[in-house]
Amino acid sequence: MAEKKWIPLESNPDVLNEYAGKLGVDLEASGLRFCDMWSLDEELLAMVPRPVAAVLLLFPITDETEAACKQEQQGIEARGQEVSPAVYYMKQTIGNACGTIGLLHSLANNAQALKIAEGSFLQQFLAATEGLGPAERGAYLEHPPEGAPDIDSIHESAARQGATVAPPPDEDVNLHFAAFVCRDGALYELDGRKAAPINHGPCPPDQLLERTAVVVRRNFMDRAGDAVQFTLVALAAPGED
Numbered sequence: 001m002a003e004k005k006w007i008p009l010e011s012n013p014d015v016l017n018e019y020a021g022k023l024g025v026d027l028e029a030s031g032l033r034f035c036d037m038w039s040l041d042e043e044l045l046a047m048v049p050r051p052v053a054a055v056l057l058l059f060p061i062t063d064e065t066e067a068a069c070k071q072e073q074q075g076i077e078a079r080g081q082e083v084s085p086a087v088y089y090m091k092q093t094i095g096n097a098c099g100t101i102g103l104l105h106s107l108a109n110n111a112q113a114l115k116i117a118e119g120s121f122l123q124q125f126l127a128a129t130e131g132l133g134p135a136e137r138g139a140y141l142e143h144p145p146e147g148a149p150d151i152d153s154i155h156e157s158a159a160r161q162g163a164t165v166a167p168p169p170d171e172d173v174n175l176h177f178a179a180f181v182c183r184d185g186a187l188y189e190l191d192g193r194k195a196a197p198i199n200h201g202p203c204p205p206d207q208l209l210e211r212t213a214v215v216v217r218r219n220f221m222d223r224a225g226d227a228v229q230f231t232l233v234a235l236a237a238p239g240e241d
Helices: 014-021 063-079 098-108 121-129 134-142 152-159 205-219
Strands: 033-037 053-060 175-183 186-190 198-204 229-234
Touching: 014 033, 014 098, 014 121, 014 152, 053 098, 053 205, 063 098, 098 175, 121 134, 175 205, 175 229, 186 205, 198 205
Parallel strands: none
Antiparallel strands: 033 229, 053 175, 053 229, 175 186, 186 198
């Protein structure tokens, strides 16, 4: 069976805020919204409103990042890692769906703090997939059972609302989303292409932004060769306009 592919999602706070609303999240009532992170410099990080509930990273896929990913997985297999059962994680089985997977990871791991409409896509999806494994969750998103809400049209609408012209679904895109969240006192990287969540060590909730910045510099930017196409968006308090 041919792989299902979507139009890639743009790393754009306005798009993500509207997308979250269409999934059933009232971000305003939740006291959160997506906002740009302009730099990982300490002074500019301090300008991001607090608290920060999640960070979405868009990064270039290069030979260097793929080699680093393989080496990272080998290290985890050799030494093991602890992953909290509270972490909501799902595999990506749909081409170009990494933006939506990152958004779902950001929202699902903060569901207790969000105002989610009863009967909405997100409420039904989380209820239906709560007891499933990562691969089963990915399969459920790709092929929802009869009568279950379908996310395809919601994603397509969001993907067409970016500031740039959306590429066709079959175009090869060498950019990828990953989400960072804090669960049970640890920082987790959630990437639907990887074998499992990546535990990056202790992380008090109020240090999510700073700890994520360290990981992004060390594990992504420093390993990307000459690639510079990095974008970061935080799910944070509204702040001041």
